[in-house]
Amino acid sequence: MSMLLPIIGHELRRLRRDRALPWLMLLFMAFAAYGAWSGAEWAAARMQAGQVVANEADTIVALKRRQLAEAKPGANMFFATPQVTPFRPILSPGVMAPLSIGQAEAYPYAARTQPLSDITMFDAFRADLDNPAVRAAGRFDLAFVIIVMLPLLLLAGSFDLWSRERERSVAALILSQPVPITSLLAGKALARALALLPPAIIVTLGALLLVGADDPGGLIATALTVGAYGLFWILVATLINVFAKRSTDAALAGGAVWLLIVVLGPALALATADILSPAPSQVQFANEYRAASLAIRRDQRLAREANGPEVIRTPASNIPDRIRVFMAERAVEDAKLAPMVATHDDALARRHAILDRLRLFLPAVATQDALDRIAGSDADRALSFQQQAMGFKQELERWLADRLDRDLLMTSQDYDLVPKFHFQEPAAGPFQAKMLIDLVVLFIACLLLGAAIILGRSAATDL
Amino acid sequence: MLTATGLSKQYGAHTALNDLHLNVQPGEIYCLLGANGAGKSTTIKLFLGLLRPTAGAAIVDGIDVARDPRAARGRMLYIPEMVALYDELTGMENLAYFASLSQVPDRSPARLRQCLADAGLQPAAFDQRVGDFSKGMRQKVGIALALAKDARALLLDEPTSGLDPKASAEFHELLNRQRDRGAAILMATHDLFRAREVGTSIGLMRAGRLRRTLTAASVTTQDLEALYLEEMAGD
Amino acid sequence: MPILAIARHQLLLMERDTRLRWLCLALLMLAVASLVTGAARQQAQTAERQAAAVTDEEIWDALGPVNPHGAAHTGRNLYAPLSPLAAFDPGLSNYLGISVRAEAHTRNPARDRPMEGGTSITRFAGFSPAWALQVVVPLLIILSGFTIFSGERACERLRQELGAGASGPALMFGRFIGLGTAAIGLLGIFMAAGIVALLSIGAPADAFLALLAMGGGYALYLLVHAGLTVSISALLPSARSALVVLLGLWACTTLLLPRIAPAMAERLYPTPSAPAFENAVTDEAKNGISGHDPYDARLNAVKADLMQQHGVTRIEDLPFNFEGVALQFGEGNTSETYNRHYEALFATYHRQNQTQRLFSLISPTLAMIPWSRAMAGTDVAAHRLFLHDAEKYRFALIQALNDDIRRNKPKDGGIYRTDVSALAEGVRFTPRLVITADAWRDQAPSLAILAVWLAACLAFARWAATRLERRA
The missing domain is CATH 1.10.238 (Recoverin; domain 1)
Structure with missing residues (x-):
């Protein structure tokens, strides 16, 4: 171990003399800044879209207030019945959103609802109008820079960490000194980790801070993730150098491994999962739900009509009784449809579990997952929003039931007192359990690479 | 200081070095002569522990290289034909x-x-x-x-090939100084003239075998050349 | 012909390179695997959409006697047709909605994008034969060609070759032809796999034509990379620097620019968010384009006009149901407003695509991508055709229902109900696929840009050939 320090010092001195590295780092810095900026722009646009949706409710309530103010005594005040009160639950991007856009675009981020809406309240937010070519190309966010570009930077800085000496015969001179090959490789790998990872982490955090993503926990979690992923790539380069005797071979192997780990592996794993366990059909479910819902409502209408014309009680109630009937019918409908919704949700959850498990074998995906979770752009947060919005709808139903019981029309100040939707963050911040699992995946991948390097070390002394 | 006892190296069916016995004392320069592929470089690599012997042992200052290469390397220095250093x-x-x-x-x-x-x-x-x-x-x-x-031991692999005569002479002067301070030197070379000039002992190798050992002082350059050509012509 | 002899020699060298053989084999296996998975997925999607269309039809037929306007609110779901070549180049298809809900008062955007509802791994989707040809095959060309003229061994060889009497240009173009032939051969295998895939799904003849046109584009694209590779290899004597330069170019043109260009284009010509778009349409439908032409006033003018025409003073005395007229007028108003806004949105997409085309002057991949997608029928133009057909159907259906309301005046204030299934019988949704000739016209500039790239590369190679002689 006493060997390690001089080796590290020597390697660091060599890296300092490398003229290409500062340029590569500068390039990485530019990409990181652009990534963070485009992520921040996206988050701002999403924030703004959410604000537009939230304003809709305010506009409608303002209209109702004006109608209330202008209503003549004794006029029909249907606009003031409580079941047509508008609500707009919104999922706002988190503080760390510029880090990764992740899955935030693949799930509804708002709902247009009234107390008696159904699951179609998210439908308007399943559609977007931005150019699909942008999404198909993939977002150029900081997560992309970290997952795709950072490995290239690290490989560029370490692909020939031993093959170069072998190629130039320095290796014979080194190996004829009393130094174990493991110390040599460890020193070289550590030197590169020391020279490349801290700047990469600082650049990443700097870019985030520059665009205002300043949650301390999120920044620490980002630093850990980038560090672990970076270490993984330096170990990949080291392992390649155990076997590659020429620098061009090492470069080719590095490129191939990069393509495999960052691009092909995840894509093929996903394609396989899609065939073996396809996602439940959203369109089929939507149709079945609609068919069942229409059938229930038709039966309810027929039953209502069989009872004869609507009886208006005297004195007439403020809120017509048909609203109460409507609410009761909706409750029955919801209860009847619940098993169908639950079955679909279960199928979705199973599919998610399978996709989630794939990342345990794919370091690039684990890193993406960790960054998504830190950024709050992961699928779980989006799903939690949907659940919470559905839960909020139940709260609205209770609120409505109470007002119907008491036959209370809305007054201007009532609109200030309606239930409010507050999104509860589903997980314990950036260091949530699944993010820690991602880090463990990276850690285990590093251990495996380390073990492979140690097991294959004799190949490194083969000149 | 440098001792080989029955040292052999086999690559599949090919024998790179066969049953080598040799001993280089402190203050001695032992020159290995032979054509390409005679086994000179293999011998040096075995002493350095860069190869593992198939049989026999390479011993440096009493240490079996195969057993404890690190300790052995601490006592040696290797100088290849082209000393490759970090250019930057x-x-x-x-x-x-x-x-x-x-x-x-x-x-x-x-x-x-x-x-x-x-x-x-x-x-x-x-x-x-x-x-x-x-x-x-x-x-x-x-x-x-x-x-x-x-x-305490120097292993040299064709150190003077490609050097101009002046540089070559300078280098051998350096070697002599090393010898005088008591180093044991094993040098693989093609240069018959220099081998006779600086060498204490000379070994002629062919096809992985040490065919003959001579005392440098006992032969003239012409004798050596004749012997070399005779050995290389083979049986 | 020394050039052909050199080309044959180059092919022989590459054939002997086992590393290269394995790489090609691995790539072909990946491409075939992705084509098979793509075809399986496409079959599943076709079945899914057909089943959904059948269910939707059943829902509509089961409505029974209902008020036509109620039925117009129930609406119909329309599903996008799948292009037979989507398995070869999925293009935008995973990012475009596959269904449109046709209902009264709104022209909905397409929903149910296949990429929805994923997890973090979904960001890594997108491997297809087209992607392999756009990104991986150029990499293979670089790897197999960067040492053609660079590296110590190649330099030695070059001296001998020139000494033997070969000229620089002959060496350059001979090697180019050799490398290019190998690339085209690889492309040929992709095309053959594509033809087999098309045959297996019984695709129409037009799809084969599209595949052929697509293959032509890829041939130009791959030759560009072969030309760049031999030229750079001739200019840089060190194999290491040739590899670094070529890999850098590759990463920029195939990975970075295709991501940056659309983002830049969107920045230059921003698209509105869906809620903002909707609110703008609603506002304009209500207040007119000028903002001072309220809808109610326009409707009242129609009402007054009609009453005057029929010489009546009460709306009830009109010989038809005015409510139907009002609905028709309203639908015309919103539909026109929506169409105007969608046209503006598509014009923005178009400007974005034009901007992306500008980037293709620095990256041939950005000319290749739109050409390939257009031929595969998986670009915005194909989606637009579906949206157009869907809107045509929606408008016809809703107005037919409204017309029925107009013609049937309810007696004594009761609710009018009818069998809407029979009413909608005359209006059918028949989505079309883009015809290859149209796609060709639309994307001819992309193909021209690829041709210009190839011409430029050949000129570059010719220039590099003169340096080659000087270098030796």
């Missing part, structure tokens, strides 16, 4: 690095400069990048390392 570092920096790998106790700049000077390198070149060094200058850095680590 200076002579001093290269020496400092290799000295630290060899765990040389005194690695002070003053001492390292002294070693470079003793190895015959011009002081102006100490802090120049090695990329601009000639082959001879590189070998001087190699010798400086031997001085710095006080190597």
